[in-house]
Amino acid sequence: xxxxxxxxxxxxxxxxxxxxxxxxxxxxxxxxxxxxxxxxxxxxxxxxxxxxxxxxxxxxxxxxxxxxxxxxxxxxxxxxxxxxxxxxxxxxxxxxxxxxxxxxxxxxxxxxxxxxxxxxxxxxxxxxxxxx
Numbered sequence: 001x002x003x004x005x006x007x008x009x010x011x012x013x014x015x016x017x018x019x020x021x022x023x024x025x026x027x028x029x030x031x032x033x034x035x036x037x038x039x040x041x042x043x044x045x046x047x048x049x050x051x052x053x054x055x056x057x058x059x060x061x062x063x064x065x066x067x068x069x070x071x072x073x074x075x076x077x078x079x080x081x082x083x084x085x086x087x088x089x090x091x092x093x094x095x096x097x098x099x100x101x102x103x104x105x106x107x108x109x110x111x112x113x114x115x116x117x118x119x120x121x122x123x124x125x126x127x128x129x130x131x132x
Contacts, residue, residue, distance in 0.1 A: 003075075003078055006078070007039070007040045007083070008039050008049075008080050008081065009037045009050045009083050009084070010071070010083070010085070011053065011085060012084055013035075013054075013087045014109070015089065019106070019107055019109055020058065020107075021034060021115075022035075022103065023101060023102040024100065024102065025100045028073070029119070032118045033107070034121060035121070036053055036101070036104070037050070037054075037084075038100070046085065050064040050085050051087075054087060057098055057099050057100065057104065058098065059098055060091075061090045062089055062090060066085065066086055067083055067085055068085060069124070069127075071124050112125070
């Protein structure tokens with residue numbers, strides 16, 4: 001049986017040549033690094049979901065900015081349609097892992113190719129001008 005499509009969001013925060021990432025604690029992609037994000041709850045807007053997911057996974061408060069692009073990830077168990085948004089951090093920018101994040105950190109943009117990212121993330125960031 002094919003998995004149903006799930007709508008999800010991702011938050012792209014860049015600060016001083018570093019990007020906010022979380023290490024996923026759960027599947028899909030447990031142990032790999034990704035932008036904060038997750039499923040959109042019923043009745044929730046994409047912007048509301050971005051703000052909630054960042055708070056849950058990093059403890060940071062953000063304002064959801066414009067849509068960067070959509071990404072699609074398909075595996076035997078998951079079919080995700082991910083709306084990635086720019087976000088602006090409000091207040092403290094010191095992340096702390098929470099919810100389904102094993103770790104949260106600001107990662108220098110020039111080190112992204114040296115860490116284990118979720119499949120397709122680096123290419124998505126490059127294609128959309130976040131990383132050179």
